[in-house]
Amino acid sequence: MKTPSILRLSTTTLALCGMFLLAPHGNAAEKDTLDAADVKFVKHAAAAGMAEVKVAELGVKKAENADVKAFATMIAADHTKVNEELKALATTKGIELSDVIDPKHADTFQKLEKLSGKEFDKEFLDTLVSSHKKGVSNFEDAAKDAKNADVKAFAEKTLPALKAHLDKAKELAAK
Structure with a gap:
């Protein structure tokens, strides 16, 4: 027994x-662990992407030029989609992303919010050129140097759209 x-x-x-x-x-x-540089890239890309959407939504409301307004609509849609992909990636990697726009991006938004007409359109496009130059540079670095294969693949996949946005912003700013 x-x-x-x-x-x-x-x-x-x-x-x-x-x-x-x-x-x-x-x-x-x-959940894989990421090295510090990959985590920094993901967090920075998320903060910048969230700011791009907010600025683009402002452009949709305030742009005077129809081409600028259409571009703002495209930026808002494209960055919203990419932001969702990035959130999913961050979740699988155990990275918590902030829902709060960082002060630097908030300042830019507030500056644009005070403008109107052609002055708004010019500053809006200048802002997008500047932010997309930084974004392209950061994504090129991540596509080349990221240690995590998923982070690298995300950067490589997103880079062509960022370059296209930069080219379009430059084109519209030159008109």
Whole structure:
């Protein structure tokens, strides 16, 4: 009578030990850890992307020129989509992203908010040229140097659209 109880207890103990030994390996597969540079890129790209959407939405409301307004609409849509992809990537990598626009981007938004007409259109396009130059540079660096394959792939996939946005912003600013 005692033997089956001891056997059951031993089997249960071994099963639990096996679960505890395997548990850390299962979590490691779900979330990779990123090096500091990759985390910095993801957080910076998320903050910049969120700011791009806010600025673009302002452009949709305030732009005087129809081409600038259409460009703002495209920027808002494209960056919203990319932001969602980046949030998903960050979640799989265990990176928490802020929902608050950083002060530098907030200052830019507030400056644009006070403008109207052609003055708004000019500053809006100058802002997009500047932000997209920085973005292209950051994404080129990540596409080349990111240690994590998923981060690298995200940067490579997004880079052509950022370059196209930069070219269009420059074209509209030159008119």
